[in-house]
Every structure is written in C-alpha cells, then in structure tokens.
Amino acid sequence: MNPTQIRPAARFSPALNRLSKLARLDAAAHSALSDAIARPQVLRPRRDLLIEGRDVPHPQLILSGWAARVRILPDGRRQFLNFLLPGDLIGLYHHSRPVSPTTIVTLTEVTVCVPPAPGSHATLDEAYALSQALDEAHLLSQIARLGRMNAMERIGDLMLELHERLSLSDLTQGRSYELPITQETLADALGLTAVHVNRMLQAARRAGDLIWSTRSMTIPDPQQLARKVGRSPVRVLAP
Amino acid sequence: MNPTQIRPAARFSPALNRLSKLARLDAAAHSALSDAIARPQVLRPRRDLLIEGRDVPHPQLILSGWAARVRILPDGRRQFLNFLLPGDLIGLYHHSRPVSPTTIVTLTEVTVCVPPAPGSHATLDEAYALSQALDEAHLLSQIARLGRMNAMERIGDLMLELHERLSLSDLTQGRSYELPITQETLADALGLTAVHVNRMLQAARRAGDLIWSTRSMTIPDPQQLARKVGRSPVRVLAP
DNA sequence: CGCGAGGTTGATTGGGCTCAATACAAGTGG
DNA sequence: CCACTTGTATTGAGCCCAATCAACCTCGCG
DSSP: OOGGGSOHHHHTHHHHHHHHHHSOOOHHHHHHHHHHHTSOEEEOTTOEEEOTTSBOOSOEEEEESOEEEEEEOTTSOEEEEEEEOTTOEESOOSSSSBBOSSEEEESSOEEEEOOOOTTSOHHHHHHHHHHHHHHHHHHHHHHHHHHHOOHHHHHHHHHHHHHHHHHHTTOEETTEEEOOSOHHHHHHHHTSOHHHHHHHHHHHHHTTSOEEETTEEEOSOHHHHHHHHTOOOOOOBOO | OOGGGSOHHHHTHHHHHHHHHHSOOOHHHHHHHHHHHTSOEEEOTTOEEEOTTSBOOSOEEEEESOEEEEEEOTTSOEEEEEEEOTTOEESOOSSSSBBOSSEEEESSOEEEEOOOOTTSOHHHHHHHHHHHHHHHHHHHHHHHHHHHOOHHHHHHHHHHHHHHHHHHTTOEETTEEEOOSOHHHHHHHHTSOHHHHHHHHHHHHHTTSOEEETTEEEOSOHHHHHHHHTOOOOOOBOO
C-alpha cells in the first residue's frame, strides 16, 4: 500500500498520539489539531525549517521525520543541540516578534503543519506547555551528557532518551526503533567524531548494550543500560 | 551605609531593571513587581531553591546573588547546567503540577521573591516570555560550548555571556563584573577540571584576554575575545 | 596560631582526535 | 551491463588536550 494514500490522521498519528498523551485533549482540541494535520507540508532532507536570527513566522508541529537544532561555529565545527521528533513543536514562543535562537534543519524527509495557535483550547495549551517543559528537560540532559559523560555513556544515554521519546509517540517496536541518521550526525549531537562514535557503537554491541544495524537501533536491556550510564527517566509532571 | 537599610526597590534594582528592559513594564505591572520585591527571602550559600523531581510550588525571581541548576551523576560527577543571576526567573511553568527537572542550588547568598503570577499584567507576561526565551537561548549556547569548544574557547565564551547577561541588569562596571564563584564551580559549569580551568585562566591573562582577580573578572577587549572564540551575542527579539 | 578552602604547580596518563586508507552499497550515466 | 561517483561505515597508527594524582602555597578566620 502506498503510504501517501493513507489518511493524514492515520499517517501522522504518532504526532497526534504524543500530544494527546501529554494532556488529554478534549474533542474540540482534537478536532482543531486534526484540521491542522490535514494541511501538511513536506520538506526534503537538509532543508532549513527555521534560521538563526530570523523572525519566527508561526509555530510548527513535526508530523513525521527527524529534524535538529544546529549551531555551526565560524570554523565549521557543527553541534546538533537536540533532535526534533514527530509530535515535537518548534518555534512556539509567547512574546511578540520572536527570533529563532538557532537554525533548525531537517535530517530526513520531514512533514510539518501549523498547529492551532495557543490560547484557543485549554487542553491543547496544556499539551503545549508540557511539550515545552519536556523539551527543556531534554536540553538540560544534553548539557549534563556533554559536560560530564564519556563517549560510551553519552551514546547509551542518548539512545535511551530517544527510545523514551519515541515511545511517547508509539514509534518504538519493543526495544527497537528506527534511527534514520548517520554516525556523523550522531557524532555532531554527542560532541564526538564520527570515527569515535563508530568504535564506541561496536564496543557497545560487543558489550551487549546496543545493537545498531541498517538505520535501526535495539537496546537489549534498557534497564541495565540505564543503570550502567547512570540515567533516570525524564519527568516533568507530578504523578 | 549598611546595605540592609536601603529600600528593597533600590537594593534589588538590578533584577527590576532587567525585567523592565526586556519589556517596557506599564505602571501597574511595575507596581505589582515592586510589591513582590518588598517581600524578599534570603538564602545562604549551598541551599536548594528547587529539588529535581519535586513539585514546583510557585515561580521565584532572583533579586540578588548567584544560583545554578545542577545535575549530579550517581558517581558524584557534577555539572552546572546554567547560572541564574539577578533578574532571572525560576520555576515558571505553564502547565499544572509542574515538577522541577533539576535541582537549583544557591552559589552565594541569594535573595528571591515570588513574582506576580503570569496572566495578571500583559507587559509583565511579555517580560516573562522574553526571559524564558533568553534562558532557552543560553541553554543552547551552553550545549554548543560543551560539545564543540575547547577549554580556552569555553571559558572565553562563558565569560562573554556572563558579561552580556549581567549588563542587562546593570551589574557590570564597564568591562568588569563580580564573579563570586570558585574555579571549581566554573569547572563544573564548563565540563572541565578545576586544575585545568586554573591553567587556562592564567593563559588567558597572559594572552591579555581575561583578567581574573579576587572574585572579579575583567575582559580588556570583549570584541576581540568574541572574535577569537567565535561568539555572537544572544538575540531573541527582532529589532 | 592552626585550620580549611581555594588556588597553583609539576609529572604522568589516557580518552578521544587526526590523518589516512579501505570497504561497501546505492545511484547514475554511458 | 559496467565504470564511475558519492556517501557512509570501518580500521589502524600516532598524537594531543585535558584528566589525574600529588604536592604545596596563600589567605582569611576562629
């Protein structure tokens, strides 16, 4: 079956699911979101979704594919600041005339839409706020990762985070998930070189911690890996 | 003159100034903020302002002193995620029952107050949103710093950022500012060891880039240093 | 005067980088 | 169908930046 023939609501259900799980959307919010999703926009890989220093015209919701915030140093060194996955919001600010603090670039083919403006549905606003809080928590984790973890721990920790995040939008298959990025991209997210990431991934496989093959990642024992790298799950909500 | 005898509005003017500069506060917002500032709370160094995983009871505004978000790894490694300076807001979330993603600890004696709740003054909300956007931009910078800069660049870049931020609240004296933290604290913010920070600070002095003495930092030529470490100022607002 | 925190210095080690070559698969055009 | 290109992954050798370990110094302060 050709995936383009699937109804948007079904094709982009991961993004919808994520927001629905964050806050229980009422019928009106859900319907407004569905309407927005019905007007998707597709971008090829390596296209800019936002550009550092430019005005942010409106927020966007990732419906499918992977993107990343990126910062390039004057001499060409590149750092991916965080990954943006289906269900993630970008460019959502609450002040007037916002300017993007970073460029956001697509890593794969990406589908986005313009979500309902904040302030129209209380439950949706709650989902937006939660999404933003999660985003902040992930940035903080990224800082600790880069500042105080060694290469092996960084990789393990990030792979666990991605599993955690993707499972929120039902994009995991048990202990596996699609990881549609190159080792070089991974390196630029982890503050390492591609060569070293390659060696560490092999070491992780030998240790039975991570199995990477053909754009897919498997974590045989997430609990054990979490213990090994000293990771605790991200939480922003009281139980 | 004993500083405790100064009126709160004057003593804590740096924090007030910062928020006033972010958005032009109208009289009502300014007065509400002044009322809040009139009920300050003082904390000694090394006290927790928020604890990771615990409920956030209400937002807080730093009136004086330095604090930091911190993450401790199970084996004791410590990473300061960002510094919190006078005028910075903490624990401001827009969803119900927020939980703090990190512990926040005072580095010096710190004065805080509970700022007016969001939603009561439009200009104040604008200032809150801008403050939050700046905060996010600084987190992103911290990620690039840790991921892709060497020790010397990290130090220069952070010292420039602090100068930039402190000047927003008029806490700079020309090219100098008070830096009331130890080299070990700096090391934990920069993902380095205290020993190495010490060596690099000496090298920076020899190079004429930074002059650190008795808790005070001077940047003889900010422009030149910015060029040297490849830094561009943080902006979140269209001009 | 003794103590402790913070700062300084030297010697050594090592994790991750650099440079370089090779392998391999997917296109792509002749 | 093959030659060629391009992007990605892999492997090896050597080096360097920052960590580690260990003294020692300085100063404020009880």
